[in-house]
Amino acid sequence: MMSHRKNLKWMSLGSIVIATVIVAALNLLLANNYRRIDLTRDQIYTISPELQNIISGLKDKATLTFYASQKLPPQYVSAERFVEDNLRELAEKSDGKIIVKLEKIGTDADDESRLAKFGINRLPVGIIERDQQSITNIYFHIRVQYGPRFHVINMPDESGFEYQLAHAITKVTAKTRPRIVFVQNDPRFDFLDTIGSLLGQMGLKDIYEVISLKVEEDYPLVIPARTELLVLGKPIDFRVQELFEIDQYLMSGGQVLVFAQPTDFQNPLLMFEQDHKDWRYNFYEVLDGYGLRIRPELVEDYGSALPIPVGGEGNQAARLPSPILPIIHADRFTSETAILRDTARLLLPMAAPMEFLPVSKAPEFYAEYLMHTTEQTALQVAPEFNLGLSPDSEPPADAELASHPVAAILAGPMRSFFAGKPQPDALKIESTRSEYQVLQRQAEGFVFERRDVAEPGARVTVIGSGMMYSGTMLGNLRRLDPYLYGEQASFLANILESTTVGSDLLSIRRKQITTPVFREDLTDSQRSFARFANTFGVALLIAIGGIGRFFWRKGHLKSLRRRYVK
Amino acid sequence: MNATYQIFAKELRGFLNSPAIYIFLTVFLVLSGAVMFYLRNIFAEGAATMAPYFGAAPAVLLIFVPAVAMRLWAEENKIGTLELLMTLPIRDWEAVTGKYLASAVVVVAAIVLTLPMPLFIASFAKEATPVDAGAWISGYAGLIFTGLAYLAISEAISAMTRNQIVAYIIGATACFVLTWVSQPSLLYYMPDFLASIMGWLGIAAHSQNFSRGIFDTRDFFYFLSLIFLMLFITVRVVESRRWR
Numbered sequence: 001m002m003s004h005r006k007n008l009k010w011m012s013l014g015s016i017v018i019a020t021v022i023v024a025a026l027n028l029l030l031a032n033n034y035r036r037i038d039l040t041r042d043q044i045y046t047i048s049p050e051l052q053n054i055i056s057g058l059k060d061k062a063t064l065t066f067y068a069s070q071k072l073p074p075q076y077v078s079a080e081r082f083v084e085d086n087l088r089e090l091a092e093k094s095d096g097k098i099i100v101k102l103e104k105i106g107t108d109a110d111d112e113s114r115l116a117k118f119g120i121n122r123l124p125v126g127i128i129e130r131d132q133q134s135i136t137n138i139y140f141h142i143r144v145q146y147g148p149r150f151h152v153i154n155m156p157d158e159s160g161f162e163y164q165l166a167h168a169i170t171k172v173t174a175k176t177r178p179r180i181v182f183v184q185n186d187p188r189f190d191f192l193d194t195i196g197s198l199l200g201q202m203g204l205k206d207i208y209e210v211i212s213l214k215v216e217e218d219y220p221l222v223i224p225a226r227t228e229l230l231v232l233g234k235p236i237d238f239r240v241q242e243l244f245e246i247d248q249y250l251m252s253g254g255q256v257l258v259f260a261q262p263t264d265f266q267n268p269l270l271m272f273e274q275d276h277k278d279w280r281y282n283f284y285e286v287l288d289g290y291g292l293r294i295r296p297e298l299v300e301d302y303g304s305a306l307p308i309p310v311g312g313e314g315n316q317a318a319r320l321p322s323p324i325l326p327i328i329h330a331d332r333f334t335s336e337t338a339i340l341r342d343t344a345r346l347l348l349p350m351a352a353p354m355e356f357l358p359v360s361k362a363p364e365f366y367a368e369y370l371m372h373t374t375e376q377t378a379l380q381v382a383p384e385f386n387l388g389l390s391p392d393s394e395p396p397a398d399a400e401l402a403s404h405p406v407a408a409i410l411a412g413p414m415r416s417f418f419a420g421k422p423q424p425d426a427l428k429i430e431s432t433r434s435e436y437q438v439l440q441r442q443a444e445g446f447v448f449e450r451r452d453v454a455e456p457g458a459r460v461t462v463i464g465s466g467m468m469y470s471g472t473m474l475g476n477l478r479r480l481d482p483y484l485y486g487e488q489a490s491f492l493a494n495i496l497e498s499t500t501v502g503s504d505l506l507s508i509r510r511k512q513i514t515t516p517v518f519r520e521d522l523t524d525s526q527r528s529f530a531r532f533a534n535t536f537g538v539a540l541l542i543a544i545g546g547i548g549r550f551f552w553r554k555g556h557l558k559s560l561r562r563r564y565v566k
Numbered sequence: 567m568n569a570t571y572q573i574f575a576k577e578l579r580g581f582l583n584s585p586a587i588y589i590f591l592t593v594f595l596v597l598s599g600a601v602m603f604y605l606r607n608i609f610a611e612g613a614a615t616m617a618p619y620f621g622a623a624p625a626v627l628l629i630f631v632p633a634v635a636m637r638l639w640a641e642e643n644k645i646g647t648l649e650l651l652m653t654l655p656i657r658d659w660e661a662v663t664g665k666y667l668a669s670a671v672v673v674v675a676a677i678v679l680t681l682p683m684p685l686f687i688a689s690f691a692k693e694a695t696p697v698d699a700g701a702w703i704s705g706y707a708g709l710i711f712t713g714l715a716y717l718a719i720s721e722a723i724s725a726m727t728r729n730q731i732v733a734y735i736i737g738a739t740a741c742f743v744l745t746w747v748s749q750p751s752l753l754y755y756m757p758d759f760l761a762s763i764m765g766w767l768g769i770a771a772h773s774q775n776f777s778r779g780i781f782d783t784r785d786f787f788y789f790l791s792l793i794f795l796m797l798f799i800t801v802r803v804v805e806s807r808r809w810r
């Protein structure tokens with residue numbers, strides 16, 4: 001009898017062990033044959049058709065190797081699975097054009113020296129060990145190899161993973177990079193340095209050929225051949241020949257982006273110490289000719305009670321008194337234009353309002369305001385700015401609070417500023433740099449043919465703030481609010497991508513997790529009701545139901561007892 | 567199958583007639599709401615999302631589910647009705663499945679009763695930034711799978727003991743351990759081999775994808791496997807009374 005019981009016991013335990021082994025084996029088998037269904041609205045965890053499109057254009061196979069340390073800190077464990085899953089999915093959808101390799105890197109010195117040849121080195125990350133913060137060095141890189149060219153993605157992250165991949169693939173496979181020319185003709189301004197470092201940080205210099213041109217007395221503006229986008233940062237007076245150069249570049253179907261500045265000062269706190277020049281530089285007259293007027297006022301935002309530090313020395317850091325800086329929120333973006341995608345708010349220091357002028361009735365002519373300030377903005381007329389405001393300032397009694405357009409776009413058959421006017425004499429080139437540019441342009445067979453009406457593709461985008469990308473402003477912005485800084489950077493990248501690399505990369509970059517936010521018009525009582533209803537309301541109903549059920553059952557049992565128990 | 571249904575119906579009636587279940591449900595709903603609106607205060611945070619709830623709900627289920635399951639077998643054991651049940655022409659697996667399904671209805675109903683929360687949030691969200699319903703559905707699916715896994719574990723524990731309180735404490739502890747064993751901060755200190763096993767074993771690692779909006783067949787089969795294995799163990803434990 002004892003023996004039979006023992007047998008049953010061992011059989012029972014044995015069956016549990018066998019079932020566990022079978023279940024584990026099945027799971028192991030399925031680990032390599034799995035399917036992922038992305039239920040998110042924007043398919044944010046699925047390789048997009050745009051990336052597949054980029055890959056389908058590859059002539060040869062690209063190899064993506066993911067290097068991860070054997071021992072990853074906790075915060076990278078789920079990221080590792082995410083990267084591996086996405087790379088496998090990419091390989092599956094690539095029609096054999098992408099080969100994915102996964103490599104776990106331990107402490108082998110050979111591995112380290114092999115990877116160092118590709119510029120792949122351990123990167124420091126913070127961990128908490130025995131209640132102490134410490135640093136550990138890990139491998140978490142993807143190498144994208146295409147023929148002899150390669151690009152390394154350091155620390156791929158979930159939110160921008162697909163863009164990082166697309167960017168890397170575009171970089172290693174591109175034959176020519178779109179050329180963007182940044183022009184600065186105000187010697188006091190740091191536009192070029194800031195833009196340069198920002199593009200570098202964002203990795204955009206890998207995709208674009210960026211040319212910076214500082215226009216000075218001895219170096220007149222010569223727009224290089226194959227320029228896809230001409231960016232004018234806070235333009236002041238140009239020589240008439242330079243205006244003609246810009247105008248004819250646009251008329252030949254070029255694209256111009258202007259960061260306009262309404263006032264002629266660098267540090268607004270010092271404005272009263274500087275001679276106040278009439279700010280209407282001649283380039284703004286050219287814009288008038290195209291149909292957009294930058295107005296001479298300054299937009300002052302009483303809705304943004306945020307003091308912004310703007311530099312200074314030591315503990316004498318000056319703070320730009322608010323309200324002065326319009327912070328434009330997404331609900332004031334009036335256009336679905338690609339350049340505003342993923343941008344929830346923007347800071348436009350010293351913003352200028354603008355208005356369209358009735359210059360063209362051509363049906364193809366396109367003019368649209370891109371963003372408006374909040375309703376809480378007033379205009380101050382130069383040179384009577386009153387900057388002695390504090391965060392709790394009230395608008396002046398006579399100030400008319402209203403929303404103002406601060407960015408606009410013009411496209412289509414614009415009329416040349418020089419139409420009907422004689423062509424300016426050619427500028428005498430004296431500098432070797434400009435001479436070299438002219439020669440290079442001639443060598444590339446590129447000549448402007450004089451046109452009075454713009455060719456298709458011509459586009460002028462004007463942002464009413466030249467300080468938007470000044471070093472002081474961005475530096476302080478990054479310290480003050482990294483999120484807002486990120487938005488400014490996204491905005492710049494959007495402009496560049498929408499005008500140059502086409503829609504694929506832009507679509508991929510905008511594919512990210514957008515956090516829905518609550519309506520601003522929610523009242524306190526609505527919020528309180530939601531809180532109460534969800535925390536106690538349903539619970540209360542269940543409790544009442546339970547009590548009702550209890551009494552009903554009590555009565556029911558009583559009646560049964562009355563009926564059957566005598 | 568008919569026997570399974572009979573057990574299912576009897577157990578469900580038992581739940582409906584038990585005042586304790588209404589108390590557990592009430593506590594579960596209050597805790598769920600409190601997580602969203604008081605502990606995290608999503609209105610102050612400004613994001614119209616269910617992420618805080620999906621993050622904290624496994625902990626709330628950890629309190630609720632073992633309470634639902636504790637009486638399944640421990641009570642029968644204690645008052646001696648298990649012997650009676652064993653004499654009926656019902657197979658062990660039918661009894662185990664019937665009881666599991668009845669308590670699963672309670673767990674799923676509890677989760678479904680929190681649905682006003684996403685409805686409120688969706689109606690309060692800005693039109694320009696609509697909520698991601700797909701991700702929420704996936705998050706709720708993840709919660710249901712987590713709840714059902716907890717239930718299977720707790721039922722197995724309940725079958726092993728005669729005392730409901732003991733069943734509750736051990737059940738909740740087992741669920742807790744199985745959930746947090748895959749926490750990356752824990753895995754970091756484990757040897758590689760053990761870390762890879764524990765990383766796969768933990769419930770939290772498999773519910774994470776659901777709350778992000780991804781339905782992954784590996785996670786789905788993990789939950790199915792866990793539930794099957796726990797019910798299998800329960801059947802063996804119940805069966806052991808015949809030869810003990």
